[in-house]
Amino acid sequence: MSEFRADLLSDTLTTPSEGMRAAMAAARVGDDVFGEDPTVLELQERVAGLLGHEAGLFTPTGSLANQLGLRLHVSPGQELLADSGAHVVRAELGAAATFSGITSRTWRSERGRLDVAAALELVTVGVGPYQVETALIVVENTHNFGGGTIVPLETIRELRSATTGLGVAMHLDGARLWNAHVATGVPLESYGREFDTVSVCLSKGLGAPIGSVLVGSRAAIDEARVWRKRYGAGMRQVGILAAAGLYALDHNIERLADDHARAARFAAAVAEAAPEALDPSTVESNIVMVDVAACGLGSAQAAAALLERSVRAYAVDARRLRFVWHLDVDDSATDHAIDAVRDVLASG
Ligand SMILES: *Cc1c(COP(=O)(O)O)cnc(C)c1O
Numbered sequence: 001m002s003e004f005r006a007d008l009l010s011d012t013l014t015t016p017s018e019g020m021r022a023a024m025a026a027a028r029v030g031d032d033v034f035g036e037d038p039t040v041l042e043l044q045e046r047v048a049g050l051l052g053h054e055a056g057l058f059t060p061t062g063s064l065a066n067q068l069g070l071r072l073h074v075s076p077g078q079e080l081l082a083d084s085g086a087h088v089v090r091a092e093l094g095a096a097a098t099f100s101g102i103t104s105r106t107w108r109s110e111r112g113r114l115d116v117a118a119a120l121e122l123v124t125v126g127v128g129p130y131q132v133e134t135a136l137i138v139v140e141n142t143h144n145f146g147g148g149t150i151v152p153l154e155t156i157r158e159l160r161s162a163t164t165g166l167g168v169a170m171h172l173d174g175a176r177l178w179n180a181h182v183a184t185g186v187p188l189e190s191y192g193r194e195f196d197t198v199s200v201c202l203s204k205g206l207g208a209p210i211g212s213v214l215v216g217s218r219a220a221i222d223e224a225r226v227w228r229k230r231y232g233a234g235m236r237q238v239g240i241l242a243a244a245g246l247y248a249l250d251h252n253i254e255r256l257a258d259d260h261a262r263a264a265r266f267a268a269a270v271a272e273a274a275p276e277a278l279d280p281s282t283v284e285s286n287i288v289m290v291d292v293a294a295c296g297l298g299s300a301q302a303a304a305a306l307l308e309r310s311v312r313a314y315a316v317d318a319r320r321l322r323f324v325w326h327l328d329v330d331d332s333a334t335d336h337a338i339d340a341v342r343d344v345l346a347s348g
Contacts, residue, residue: 002328005310006337011176011259011286011326014207020247027243031236032058033229039239043246047200047213050249051174051192055221056213058242060233062175063092065199065212066138067099068224068231072197072216073169074135076101080171081122082138083109085145087173099231103132111282112146114139116159125166137163140173141191142180145316148263148287148324150180153190160194170194175201175212179285182256196220205256205286206248207327210241252327259286259325262334266323269338274345286325290341293319295348302344309340 007013016024030036044056059065066088074080080096082089084106088096096102107118123134137159141151163170172195174180181188192198197216202208214224228234267280267288276294290313292302299315306313306321313321323337 002312004307004312006329006333006340007312008323008325008329008337009312009314011204011324014203014205014326014328016209016244017207019251020207020244023243023247024240027239029237029239032238033234033236037237037239037242039246040242043242044213046246046249048215050188051198051200051215052189053192053198053215054218056215057221057224057228058235058238058245059212059214059228060210060235062087062173062199062201062203062212063095064228064231064233065214066092066171066173067095068227069171069197069199069214069216070096070102070136070138071100071227072220072223073171074100074102077103077132078135079103079105079124079132080136080138081105081107081119081134083107083112083114083119083140083143085109085112085143086138086140087144087175088138088140090145109146112140112143112149112151114151114155114159116155116162119159120162123163123166123168125168134168136169136171138171138173139195140175142176142285142287144175144287147282147289147322148176148179148285149282150183150284153184153186153194156191156194169196171196172198174198176204176285178253179205179256179260182253183260183285202245202248205259205326206245206252208241208244208248211245213245255327256286259327259329262329262331263288263323263325266325266334266338266341270341270345273342277345288323289316290321290323290345291319292321292345292348295345297345297348302348305344305347306340309343311337311340
């Protein structure tokens with residue numbers, strides 16, 4: 001458990017519950033490099049089914065699931081397009097360039113919203129040996145650095161119908177697609193079907209200690225499986241982790257609504273005291289961005305003042321603090337965070 005009264009640093013902080021640990025201890029396992037771990041096979045099939053795809057591949061991290069997906073679609077020297085705040089271009093430490101020879105170009109987005117016109121304006125296809133060829137567009141839903149923003153299905157469909165004609169593939173970074181699904185009621189499959197590949201995280205709000213799944217066509221996943229081994233992430237009796245993922249799917253999806261309700265309550269209470277710091281109508285899931293600079297504070301300074309009040313948040317940039325709700329943050333921790341944040345903002 002966290003030493004802080006309200007630990008809102010990230011939804012990756014969750015620790016496995018007693019029930020999850022029991023499921024892990026009881027898992028049937030085998031050697032997954034030989035494709036013989038029944039629990040991994042069950043998890044992969046289950047997630048693929050939920051997202052409307054043929055096959056899935058378990059990976060230790062979301063970054064690896066994304067990177068395996070990207071390299072399936074983009075050859076060395078080609079490019080991917082994403083918004084400038086996307087995890088694949090900001091937080092994967094240049095992996096697409098380092099491992100796959102992929103160049104990236106970005107469009108600017110407001111709060112991580114998908115701007116279809118801006119994305120399409122960058123698409124460059126059929127330009128022979130003169131310019132870099134666009135092979136892939138990456139969409140992130142919900143959008144992390146955008147503040148948990150949900151990308152509407154209609155907008156995704158608009159982009160998909162345009163890119164299909166251009167021969168450009170689409171990958172979904174769905175680390176928090178579960179949150180988008182719970183907040184909107186749109187079936188996971190409806191989102192999943194609009195993409196060639198999708199990655200989802202089990203270790204964020206769903207509460208598993210480790211694990212992501214990449215889904216796609218059978219052929220795509222067969223190829224990703226070879227690359228996973230080449231990267232050194234072929235794992236053996238990893239069913240003990242897959243069991244945590246299955247437990248998370250059974251128990252922790254619908255409860256994300258509680259995280260969303262707490263985030264909304266926090267946002268409304270903070271905005272009431274400091275309307276310049278955030279617009280609560282922009283809070284769509286479990287993430288709240290607070291513009292502490294609008295209250296005359298630096299983000300590092302505000303984060304330090306909150307730590308003194310036993311609240312932990314993440315300084316995403318010089319202006320903003322990010323607060324993330326998850327299953328280890330309850331109502332009383334939320335109340336405590338509200339008081340502490342109002343207090344700190346008033347000091348600015
Ligand atoms: C957390 C996250 C990932 C994956 O992160 P890992 O730490 O590699 O598991 C990918 N995309 C987004 C949007 C994320 O928030």
